[in-house]
Amino acid sequence: MSKKKIGFIGLGTMGMVMSRRLKAAGYPLTVWNRTAKTADPLIAEGATWAGSPKEVASVSDIVFTMVSDAAASEAVICGPGGILEGAAAGLIVIDSASIAPEASRAHAERGREKDVAILDAPVSGGPKVAEKGTLGIMVGGPKEAFDTCEPILKELGSLVLYTGESGNGTTLKVIANLVMGVAIQASAEALVLAAKAGIDPQVVIDITSLPGTGPQSGAMDTRGPRMIKHNFFPPHFSANNMYKDLTGAMRLAEQFGVSLPTVSASREILRAVIAQGNGKHDSSEVVTVLEAMAATSVAK
Numbered sequence: 001m002s003k004k005k006i007g008f009i010g011l012g013t014m015g016m017v018m019s020r021r022l023k024a025a026g027y028p029l030t031v032w033n034r035t036a037k038t039a040d041p042l043i044a045e046g047a048t049w050a051g052s053p054k055e056v057a058s059v060s061d062i063v064f065t066m067v068s069d070a071a072a073s074e075a076v077i078c079g080p081g082g083i084l085e086g087a088a089a090g091l092i093v094i095d096s097a098s099i100a101p102e103a104s105r106a107h108a109e110r111g112r113e114k115d116v117a118i119l120d121a122p123v124s125g126g127p128k129v130a131e132k133g134t135l136g137i138m139v140g141g142p143k144e145a146f147d148t149c150e151p152i153l154k155e156l157g158s159l160v161l162y163t164g165e166s167g168n169g170t171t172l173k174v175i176a177n178l179v180m181g182v183a184i185q186a187s188a189e190a191l192v193l194a195a196k197a198g199i200d201p202q203v204v205i206d207i208t209s210l211p212g213t214g215p216q217s218g219a220m221d222t223r224g225p226r227m228i229k230h231n232f233f234p235p236h237f238s239a240n241n242m243y244k245d246l247t248g249a250m251r252l253a254e255q256f257g258v259s260l261p262t263v264s265a266s267r268e269i270l271r272a273v274i275a276q277g278n279g280k281h282d283s284s285e286v287v288t289v290l291e292a293m294a295a296t297s298v299a300k
Helices: 013-024 036-044 053-058 070-078 101-112 127-132 143-153 168-196 201-207 218-229 239-256 261-275 283-294
Strands: 006-009 029-032 062-065 092-095 117-120 135-140 157-164
Touching: 006 013, 006 053, 013 029, 013 036, 013 062, 013 127, 029 036, 029 053, 053 062, 062 070, 062 143, 070 092, 070 101, 092 101, 092 143, 101 117, 101 168, 117 143, 117 168, 135 143, 135 168, 143 157, 157 168, 168 201, 168 218, 168 239, 168 261, 168 283, 201 218, 218 283, 239 261, 239 283, 261 283
Parallel strands: 006 029, 006 062, 062 092, 092 117, 135 157
Antiparallel strands: 117 135
16 A cells, blocks of 8 residues: 655754654655755655645645744645645645644634645654654544544654644643743743752752652753753744743633633743844743843853
8 A cells, every 4th residue: 555645844943853754654755845955855865845835735645734833834724825725635734833723723624615634733842852753743623634644643753642623733732832831931940049049050950850759840851951051042942932832822711711820920031032032042041031130140
């Protein structure tokens, strides 16, 4: 049985790793990226270049998109020269962008008009996790389309969750990133407090990295060393993106009448990072705002 022909649109850090895994798994791969030269390594490895998202769709059974935000997602799926212009009935689109649930639902409705199933399937985990094929993937959309794509998604993720109707995948991603955003903020506060109290911040990282202990924190484990080194670029997850997701969480909370006080506080510190011109840096740069407020530094 021949493998599905896969298209991949958006070859940033995550998109490149994910598309490479699919190519290595033997799927015929056609790619497009706004900056064409980014695709050169994949082309050298046997992928095919397409001149537009429309062209990718015209030669694919399943098309992944991994772009920066809702505007970019709408452009490559619904815009001029986009996927839906080149899609035949039965095409499946897997949108892995972290966007607002209402945007996912709107894209899915546009797809239904052309008999194209659109799954919202944001991922949890960074490039190193993606390289190992152990991402968490949260999928919303038509169950039949999910069943078709599940074996492919399992090439990318060790935890592939079907969450129900369109928009549920992106809703769960917003909620998951709420936890991470607040945890990064708490980690930064702990390191700044330790520094101000005369305790080596590295000791805080060490004690909160012990498996099975109460304060064990993945956020501290991954972001704490970056905070101490003041190593905020390239980002693991940018301040801009974290601010976007916490804003999405606040919007969701408003919709359902839920109070999120710690999310609100975390978002304000991220706003300060962005106002200082560092929105493209890793969200762990929140530590510098707290350092300034406390007149201290965790950096070594």
